Amino acid sequence: MSANQIHEADRVEGAPHPRETETLFGQDQAEQDFLLALNSNRLHHGWLISGPKGVGKATLAWRIARFLLTLPPEDGGGMFAPEPQVHRSLNVDPEHPVSHRIRALSEPGVFLLRRGFAGSTDSAREKARQDGKFAADIRVNEVRELSSYLHMSMADGGRRVVIVDSADEMNVNAANALLKMLEEPPARTVMLLISHQPSRLLPTIRSRCRELRLHALSSGNMQLALTQAGFEANDSPALSEMAAGSVGEALKHLQQDGLPLYAELLSLFSSSRGLDRPKALNFVNALNGKGADAKLELILGLFDLFLARLARTGAIGAPPRVEIVPGEGNLLMQLAPSVHKARDWAKAAQEITDRTRHGKSVNLDPASLVLDTVFKIHQTAVA
Template structure:
């Protein structure tokens, strides 16, 4: 819940830029198996007190967590004393948006819910880089209050791997001795970064990436128009969150420019390379620089995959399959592209850390890509 006096317009650490907050999405697409797994545990009467919801970033993990929270807090607890028999077990997590609990959750005013996320640093005027122990300790006060509503209480931690060591230890103590009728939902993009003891005390729900149809539906729910959800799903690796960022930054257009540059290999068109470097390395365009790095890396990764498997992935843009096959005709070429991708990514990170000229970094990357292509037997 928001702390007293916290402004409504402050950035939220668990909201993707340009997209609605996951608590505002009432429908979940592409993850029926995970939803049914939770419902089976719920209907069995032996539901685990802690759930670790994992998978790539931007695929709907937080949306599932908020759906579970609404369901648990809006659904009456079975006291085993129904006069005319128990109602049929629920087969969906759907709760009407008009339900009072749904309204309160949307406004972050539901007393049965505690949200743990990176807080706003009022002194530095930015979000803190980690979830601090003070945030996790808020659960002690939360659970110290009398349970209202249907008697359940829910905690959402998003993202769990953002906890610092002290915060993680404090959460572990709560997991070891969970309060009655409490459910903890841990959203994690990188569960390997969590303490093994935290992971072992949670039941895991693993979510996969989204296909084109589910991607289109998720974007539509977010109020975002996508001209080609199939291409976006492939370029964004099945992540709706990544797709939103690509739409905002015209990622498909940039990927097309990179494709056109790679199409000039093995003798790279230096004028195209210079244009790409100048555009991605312009002063004050850090987001464009990062996206250009990502798109170049995406192209090389797809080349490596083509060479290693002998099969081209789903095309992002027309003509890509032919280009991938030409530049990565065998395992030797695939290995060369994979090695180059790892090396360039490392060099770019080091260069960015010491504030090297972004345009020069991008141009150097392009020239090394050209040199690699010239050495391959294409």
């Protein structure tokens, strides 16, 4: 089975894996911050690569790994040593042997720490591997495998790079085990911790890392990143607005028809006669068939997006600058004409979040869960 066919916890379904992505768009500052540390001989052993999901954090980690492992070995210098090279880019030739080995997951200088397959026995994990079912978190056993790896001697005495994707997914025992390695870092080893929510990490882990902060992508960079991933996005500004500058979110919307679904959601509440119940029932039909679980998560995310844009519109007295679908701005102003109404929408959003969390915990029928949310939004609109 080839690398692009296997189930991987850190892969967006249907898209290239970050280790297969050569170019990183829109994050030049983070790259230059890392290169500045390297060129100044201040290469820290631990780096926290943070930012929203889907903006290129893993791609940056793999670019750094590829780059470091292609540097010539340090020879100790001396008074006759040549002047150190000033590196201005993390680019590496895609045909370099390290590039090939990284794409094939066969590079001995890299250890990838990520969620393993679900199950407590070898047979259960093998069944989960075949089904593509992953554990809910990174467990201490996986960190122990990293410890064993770091205690092995590299044949050529070269560098090693550890990528943790993502550090947010470590359970408490795993986090404490990784902390010990950050406190006593092995020589010539760089650890790259990817984090979507650094506040969830142990403060002691954060304090032992230098941070590279990545940001949401502009519409133009979003278009470039999607094209590199093999996708066309003709509505790039709207998609970028919808995905909040996250390529990962944009890919999800492209693959699951997020834009048409959002337009359909808005149409439920745009009638002067109130909620269009037949349309609401048709909307629920999107949950039928293959991929229903993923579609449910997408629809719940669209509800969150709609409610957040309603609350913001009421609070500032104007709709967002970029419309996701035509006519969205007028509808938002109609439903959220005041600061008072903005508070109603913010309260409704919290109540809906609590209700959907409870509904999912008791395995409520997805159609009922979505209809309940539609009715709650309607009640808030007419109140």
